[in-house]
Amino acid sequence: MRLLHTSDWHLGQSLHGQERDFEHASFLRWLLKQLAQRQPDVLLVAGDIFDTVNPPVKAQERLYNFIVSAHEQQPHLTIVMIAGNHDSGSRIELPGTLMKRLRAHALGRVMWLEDGRLDSERLLLPLPDASGQIRGWCLALPFLRPAEVTGAVLGEDYLQGIGKVHGLLIAAANAKRTTGQALIAVSHAHMAGGSVSMESERSLVIGSAEALPASLFGETITYVALGHLHKPQKVNGEERIRYSGSPIPLSFSEIGYQHQILEIECEGDKLVSVKPLLIPRAVNLHRVGPAPLVELLLQLKDLPDIDLLADVDRQPWLEVRVRLDEPQPDLRNQIEAALENKAVRLIRIAAEYAGKGARDDEDDRDLIELDQLSPQELFSRAWRDNYGTEVDEQTLQDFASLLQDVQLEGEQP
Numbered sequence: 001m002r003l004l005h006t007s008d009w010h011l012g013q014s015l016h017g018q019e020r021d022f023e024h025a026s027f028l029r030w031l032l033k034q035l036a037q038r039q040p041d042v043l044l045v046a047g048d049i050f051d052t053v054n055p056p057v058k059a060q061e062r063l064y065n066f067i068v069s070a071h072e073q074q075p076h077l078t079i080v081m082i083a084g085n086h087d088s089g090s091r092i093e094l095p096g097t098l099m100k101r102l103r104a105h106a107l108g109r110v111m112w113l114e115d116g117r118l119d120s121e122r123l124l125l126p127l128p129d130a131s132g133q134i135r136g137w138c139l140a141l142p143f144l145r146p147a148e149v150t151g152a153v154l155g156e157d158y159l160q161g162i163g164k165v166h167g168l169l170i171a172a173a174n175a176k177r178t179t180g181q182a183l184i185a186v187s188h189a190h191m192a193g194g195s196v197s198m199e200s201e202r203s204l205v206i207g208s209a210e211a212l213p214a215s216l217f218g219e220t221i222t223y224v225a226l227g228h229l230h231k232p233q234k235v236n237g238e239e240r241i242r243y244s245g246s247p248i249p250l251s252f253s254e255i256g257y258q259h260q261i262l263e264i265e266c267e268g269d270k271l272v273s274v275k276p277l278l279i280p281r282a283v284n285l286h287r288v289g290p291a292p293l294v295e296l297l298l299q300l301k302d303l304p305d306i307d308l309l310a311d312v313d314r315q316p317w318l319e320v321r322v323r324l325d326e327p328q329p330d331l332r333n334q335i336e337a338a339l340e341n342k343a344v345r346l347i348r349i350a351a352e353y354a355g356k357g358a359r360d361d362e363d364d365r366d367l368i369e370l371d372q373l374s375p376q377e378l379f380s381r382a383w384r385d386n387y388g389t390e391v392d393e394q395t396l397q398d399f400a401s402l403l404q405d406v407q408l409e410g411e412q413p
Helices: 021-038 057-073 089-093 096-100 158-176 293-301 331-338 375-387 393-410
Strands: 002-006 042-046 078-082 104-107 124-128 134-141 182-188 223-227 233-235 238-243 260-267 270-278 285-292 317-324 345-356 365-368
Touching: 002 021, 002 223, 021 057, 021 260, 042 182, 042 223, 078 124, 078 134, 078 182, 089 104, 096 104, 104 134, 124 158, 134 158, 158 182, 182 260, 223 260, 238 270, 285 293, 285 345, 293 317, 293 331, 317 331, 331 345, 375 393
Parallel strands: 002 042, 042 078, 078 104, 134 182, 182 223, 223 238, 285 317, 317 345
Antiparallel strands: 002 260, 124 134, 233 238, 260 270, 345 365
């Protein structure tokens, strides 16, 4: 059995107000070509299909046109998609009946039966090959929200609830499989030890213990296709537990990522190989600075000039980071003048102001850029400024809990 693992498409995402539809369309065209060339049995999309719970119409059209095109091109292909923390589970599942006719499955929520048992049947999907023989089973584990995994029966501990759902589904899969059938888990979660992209990944769980242990997926699981972290990586160095990462850089902090999908080969219930397929970057992200203004303007003037025959949609997105000792009212005008006729698209100017250190006897100066601080960091700074001490762990936990309540309210469709 051959599978392709991808995740974190974030269709509909904008970067500092600029839409990324051209980049997403380029990726989906490339992915269709890979499907045609590689002829996999299964395509896995491990969550964060959309960037928001209410995605733009164009983003939804991109997804469903891709599914139709993939089915027309490869009628025997099975597609499995799960909702991530950026998605609305109910929206992902809404066209489910129609999508099944295209051999596409969309899972956004877990459900419980009247007797309190997990409805595992809807989360266990057969994976047939081109001849129709079932080669394995997919354990579809969408992002689990607190309301789905806590309560009178499961208890109030969120992480324990997540672990229990995983355990129940894995037990049901082991009971259903026959000899030689692979078990393929697809999950949207933050696993312990994963490398995080701070500018574009939203925390899943409050507090400092949000990461799940790799031991959640026992040795009976042939391969675990993960979503959420945008950097491609193994978990605990295990070949069989992987993040494919996002297909395009979703922030300037991801400029250096090697964006890819993963091609998985299984022989029976054994993992044979995992091969990265590098995704060509349709639009580069370019960052200049941080540097003092005079130096920065010289760097900008050295950028390549516009090629009138080149595709404007492929011009790099540009972030300029400038160090200032005092406000510059005409900063944007100076930067835009230096960029005149340059083959870049300016989308962000980050002005970093030098401020005093925390103690009077320190000569070091801290560069402070407010829009790069997380809510927790801003809260900690405000606490320190107001009370002159570091915020205690319990207060941070209380703040994180309130913040998560606000985020979850905002994600309701």
